[in-house]
Amino acid sequence: MNKKILEILEFDKVKDQISQNLLTSQGLVELAKLTPISDKTRIQKWFDELAEFGAIVQENGPVPLSNTADLTEILRRIELDASLASQEFAKIKKILRLVNETRRFFEQVVNVTFPVLATTLDKFVDVAYLLGLLQVIDSAGALSDTASDKLFNLRQSIKKSDSEVRKIMVEMLSKSQKYLTESIITIRQDRPVLAVRSDSKNKIPGIVHDMSASGQTFYIEPNRVVQLNNDISQKKIEEKNEVARILRELAEMIKPHIAAIRQNTWLIGQIDLINAKYRYLLATRASVPSISDHKAIKLYGARHPLIDPKTVVANDLIFDQTLDTIVITGPNTGGKTITLKTLGLAQLMAQSGLPILAETGSQVGIFTEIFADIGDEQSIAQSLSTFSSHMTNIVSVLGQVDSKTLVLFDELGAGTDPKEGAALAISILDFLKSKHAKTLATTHYPELKAYGVESEGVENASMAFDIDTFRPTYHLVQGVPGRSNALEISKRLGLDNSILEEAAGFLTEDEHDVNAMITSLEEKNQQLTESVANIRLLEKDNTLLHQDLSKALVTFNRDREKELNKARIEAQEIVKIAVDEADTILKNLQEKSLLKPHEIIEAKHQLGELAPEIVDLSKNKVLKKAKAKRGLKPGAEVLVLSYNQRGNLVRLAKDGRWEVQMGLISTKLSEDEFEPIEPEEAVKKVKTKAVKKSVTTSIKAQLDLRGTRYEEAQKMLDDYIDQALLANLHQITIVHGIGTGVIREMVREYLQRSRHVKSYEYAPQNAGGSGATIATLR
Template sequence: MNKKILEILEFDKVKSQVSQELSTSQGSDELENLTPITDKVRIQRWFDELSEFALVVQENGAVPLSNTADLTEILRRIELDASLASQEFAKIKKVLRLANETRRFFEQAVNVSFPVLAQTLDKFVDVAYLLGLLQVIDSAGALVDTASDKLFSLRESIKKSDADVRKILSEILSKSQSSLTESIITMRQGRPVLAVRSDSKNKIPGVVHDMSASGQTFYIEPNRVVALNNDVAQKRIEEKNEVARILRELAERIKPHVPDIRQNTWLIGQIDLINAKYRYQLATKSSVPSISEHKAIKLYAARHPLIDPKKVVANDLIFDQNLDTIVITGPNTGGKTITLKTLGLAQLMAQSGLPILAEIGSQVGIFNEIFADIGDEQSIEQSLSTFSSHMTNIVKILDAVDTHSLVLFDELGAGTDPKEGAALAISILDYLKSKQAKTMATTHYPELKAYGVESERVENASMAFDLAHFRPTYQLVQGVPGRSSALEISRRLGLQAQILEEASGFLTEDEHDVNVMIASLEAKNRDMTASVNKIRTLEKDNYLLYKELSKSLETFTRDREKELNKARIEAQDIVKVAVDEADSILKNLKDKSLLKPHEIIDAKHQLGELAPNLVDLSQNKVLKKAKAKRGLKPGAEVLVLSYNQRGNLIRLAKDGRWEVQMGLISTKLSEDEFEPIEPEEETKKTKTKAVKKTVSTGIRAQLDLRGTRYEEAKKMLDDYIDQALLANLHQITIVHGIGTGVIREMVRDYLQRSRHVKSYEYAPQNAGGSGATIATLR
């Protein structure tokens, strides 16, 4: 993309707006190097990354980005084996830590997928090793005491000696107040000294390091601490050398990893730039456009990004594939130039991967070059007139233009004789049309109105003017040429009627008819625009509703899958307990020689198969289709899901539910409340019965105690529970009736005290209510 168009359309000012949303120096570098490109695949990737990033942030909060330093020079010096200060290592550490936190943020992101963005995130290099090395640098950029044993020993020794010096000086201070001008310990030439009066300098023997300007104070290092301070000075030199050695060794160990550090710093810049784009999108209420296949441009409610948001006027601009040229005619006021710049800048932003200031659903094309001749380019140095200057620029554009170009002309043909200028403008537009370039031009020549009407793949447009308030509205009206309102405006401003009448007489009949036609078109266009705006508002509302519903459905499905898998896990645990108990029972039976070994193994295998497997719930549609194909008919055996009991279908009721008989209980159930038992399952049941025959003689999942006496009912219940446990029944139903309530209370008391009963409750109303109790066995 030529640099001149970036200057004309002030693309750098847009980048400056985006830069305010950046956090890192790496992101600033990425934005500085950002320019429009022509690779459609790469542009689409940028858009996809931005859209996915927005979803991640909306679901998981802001990405933990923070201010970082530029490491370019630091890393180069490491490669050159130059010495680095500890503060420079601290800058490296901060960047690597930020890279780690950023990577971890996306790894822990929930409720959203980001396949395109993940391809960038996967390029992060694991820097745990380097962060481990840099633990010797603290947050302030200093080398920690424990960086080496020697450094620790030296610093501890220095601290102790410093403390001894302070203690001795404090003792001298307390005993020699009369000899001092100040009761403090101060520093001179890096040594702790006392401020001694000049007439008392012999009372505190020591080394004089300085004297006040007045000569009244001598700064003396007492002899008692000279040796200690000398020792401290020597140890500080050793400490400095040890620090240099450690930092040099640290640089050597980091040097092989410099490419990885560069990779991570670049990725931080990428993520920071995407984050800045997203924040800019929110701040400006912009959107990510789609990319057309045939250079079509559709901008809905497009705004110029450099105009005050409170003053800017939004315009629809439709430049579809059936159009080569749009000619905006009419007076010189009203925002024609801003419309040109809005179109050009939207394209530059889109081809740079930036969101554009237009509504959702907008579309952009991909152009290899964008050319513009906008503004006054008169050159004093070259003694060129305005017309000559513009024409020089236009010649350069026409020499370079091709079918993949977008051309913007402001006041094409202006600055010369109107008839010649209009003829030149039409010829230039025809030439660009022959090149199949997309062209938008503004002009005030009336001849181009006819050109827009009579020429194929050319459309007229104009800027609306509010005659009632004598001001431009800055609204683009496509399909309607501009009309001059000079006479009308003059009349309303009070120009004499005689002058207006004479001026009107100079206009031809055709010109009168054209103005009437344009006024009619404007009225029709207003009505059509109002209708289109209503439709687009409905489309936008429907789109937002669709997004909300899609998100809600996704959340519901995800929560449902979690709960169902949780239930299956609990069921597996329950069955595991049952299998363990069955192991114990079968072991006892084996000891009693009631079963053969191979029969025990077979029975245990069948018990183990009771555990439900966790499944991918996305495959449930297949299961539902299989269930629908099986068909249901009276007499078919089914498994009632809520009771985990078998029953038989009796008849299909009018309300669509089936009447199901479970022992003595009959109830109505919908098809999703039971599962048909396949014939192959029936075969398995027969085999299972052959194994269980020696354990239980056809034990049913229901016990009927109605009509029995208290003691008899209690014994029957006790025996039945034992048989149910041996038969590995998970849930049983005890029918006791209502009656006087004696048998019912006995049953509930027994179940409450039994260690084999996990829980119990009255049956549902359609299955016996308080006349039956359903118990779940351990």
């Protein structure tokens, strides 16, 4: 797509509006690169991703995105083996954590399928290993004391020595008040000093580090702390070297994964951009259009995105495949230019995968190029007139158009003699028609009204004018050419009738007929517009009625299946009694040797098949969804599926989950983790593994899996999580050791998969490091 059209239609200003919804640096980069394309498959994929994303957010809440830094320069420096500060590693860690949270969010999505968006999400690379490495960087961006044993010992020693120095300085401060000008410990050249009067400087032996401007005060470091401070300085140098060593090692370990980090940051940018598009769609009441196979454009209630929403006028613009050209005629200041720009901008936005400001059901075409000649193109530098500038631009456009081109011409042929200008405009439109280019042109030449009526594939249009208020309404009227209202306006303004009558006499009979025809067309168009509005209102009502009927049908089918299931259960019980009785009879017959063994088995099998199959409603997703929407409220009795225990709903939390009270135990559950129980419904409690194990508040917050086999460890972990949840533990530690990494990997996969786990990370170095994992439960 040529860059000039982006400038003419101010596409970058639309991108600026969308950028207000971006949260990450990566999203800003992706938006900056966004330009219109002509690949229909790719555009449709963008639209499908946006639609699926919207459905996910509506059902599951917002995606957990947050502000992030641009890693481009940081990653490049790692590749060049340059030194990095710990704060830069913290920026990498923040991105990787965001990647983990985003992946987990989409893995836990319920009630929505998103096959197209999933193809993008599948490109995320697992970053658990890298997050484990970066645990040595704390939330403030500093290197943790536990990053190495040496660093830990050095920092502990420095703290101890600092404490000793301060103790000595405080003691000397209290004993030497009469020699001091200030009763405080101050710092000079990174050393703690006392402010000693010049006449008492020999009373406190030590090193003079500074002197006041007046010469009355000497800043002395007492000899008692000199050696201690020397030791501290030496240890700080060792600490600095150790920090640099650790950061270099960290960079070396991250370096092989640079490509994966770049991939993940790019994907975060993609998700952030989709999120920004969706938020823009909601804020502007925009919609995702369909894509035409034949360059047809159908915009319903289209609005210009850069005009104040309070004053912008929405217009329908139907430019189907039977039309090559639409000519908007009529006087200036009626909104013709805005109509051109609205169409062009809607196409640019759609071909960039952005929602357009139009009603649902709108349609766009796909064009390889969009050309425009809009506004004052006069060039003073080239000493060209307005007409010459326009014509230079038009000549350039005509040399590039084809059947996949959209052309927008404003005031075509203006700036020269009216008759020559009109003739030139008609010839240009004929040329564009011969190329089968889609053309929307505005003009005030009356000759083009006849051209629009007489030419095949061409349609007239105009901008409505309110004769009562003398104001344009900015509403587009298709199929009706514009007409001059000069005589009518002059009459209402009080111009003498004799002048008006003489002016009317100068008009030809054809011109009178044309004005009468236009008036008739306007009346018919108004009637048609009202009819279309009524039809669309009926369509909306029908849509709502269809939705209500669909819901009623789901409810009816659910209730019918429930009643049928009751009947099947009763029938099965009857058959079971019959089978038992038949079994007794067959046993007696067998004892009397009247039947052979295989005949008895076959007879019992046939009797057993008489029992009807019971439908498992718990596995019916439609019914489950319907059940969840029946209207849960505090106090309602529910059955917690994972423990087969009855409980009562307490309150609905902000995260959408319910607080459920099961006896003395309180927990938070999503709606798919429990089922409502009717007051009279009897639920048989099945003894599950979780029930067999007595719930006790004495459960430890740590599970040790070292020395266990894979299957045994997996079972232990599963049982332990159940017990921890029932005991309402918030945080647990799982000790798996390092070894071959098999048990550690199993633990990581289990925690990542479990919906009860909010987050997890390796333990600090002084608490086991990568040999233990700390998990936070929901």
